[in-house]
Amino acid sequence: xxxxxxxxxxxxxxxxxxxxxxxxxxxxxxxxxxxxxxxxxxxxxxxxxxxxxxxxxxxxxxxxxxxxxxxxxxxxxxxxxxxxxxxxxxxxxxxxxxxxxxxxxxxxxxxxxxxxxxxxxxxxxxxxxxxxxxxxxxxxxxxxxxxxxxxxxxxxxxxxxxxxxxxxxxxxxxxxxxxxxxxxxxxxxxxxxxxxxxxxxxxxxxxxxxxxxxxxxxxxxxxxxxxxxx
Numbered sequence: 001x002x003x004x005x006x007x008x009x010x011x012x013x014x015x016x017x018x019x020x021x022x023x024x025x026x027x028x029x030x031x032x033x034x035x036x037x038x039x040x041x042x043x044x045x046x047x048x049x050x051x052x053x054x055x056x057x058x059x060x061x062x063x064x065x066x067x068x069x070x071x072x073x074x075x076x077x078x079x080x081x082x083x084x085x086x087x088x089x090x091x092x093x094x095x096x097x098x099x100x101x102x103x104x105x106x107x108x109x110x111x112x113x114x115x116x117x118x119x120x121x122x123x124x125x126x127x128x129x130x131x132x133x134x135x136x137x138x139x140x141x142x143x144x145x146x147x148x149x150x151x152x153x154x155x156x157x158x159x160x161x162x163x164x165x166x167x168x169x170x171x172x173x174x175x176x177x178x179x180x181x182x183x184x185x186x187x188x189x190x191x192x193x194x195x196x197x198x199x200x201x202x203x204x205x206x207x208x209x210x211x212x213x214x215x216x217x218x219x220x221x222x223x224x225x226x227x228x229x230x
């Protein structure tokens with residue numbers, strides 16, 4: 001038997017993030033409907049801040065084959081807020097994170113399922129240009145541009161706002177606007193419930209003060225390490 005014959009088959013799942021099928025839309029809508037509008041929190045909580053530096057290699061993997069490689073390190077400051085939800089909520093924890101670099105700011109809300117028999121977690125994300133301040137972004141309800149439902153033993157279901165490629169027109173996503181609006185409403189609710197408008201600017205100012213200036217931008221940055229907890 002040759003080495004090639006010994007290798008297990010590789011299965012590749014291609015996600016249709018621009019125009020998900022009706023069944024996938026239903027799964028997204030169901031997951032969004034399970035998010036409690038008035039959550040009950042346990043006493044445990046976490047507020048963390050930090051700075052993440054990405055190598056050129058990791059930037060390339062995140063941005064894809066057309067990425068523009070930077071000679072300088074990419075640095076982003078971030079703040080994370082985590083709370084535990086009381087039963088009988090479908091979700092056990094909620095984690096809100098805010099990442100800011102010289103080019104963009106990203107809000108992400110992640111709901112982790114209590115008993116992941118079907119849904120493992122739901123994540124909602126929006127992005128804004130760094131031409132404004134984090135406080136200004138948080139003062140407005142930035143529309144959500146990405147919704148992801150991670151499923152147990154199945155491929156994830158993703159809906160993202162898409163633009164035209166190679167000069168072509170953008171796909172018609174009008175049918176998905178109710179899902180985007182619902183997700184944006186949830187983000188706005190939890191931004192207020194978790195006190196993000198106050199906590200994020202305060203914690204980001206400590207990161208900049210303690211660590212000096214930031215490096216050049218990254219298009220998408222995720223929290224990697226914890227600098228402090230309260």
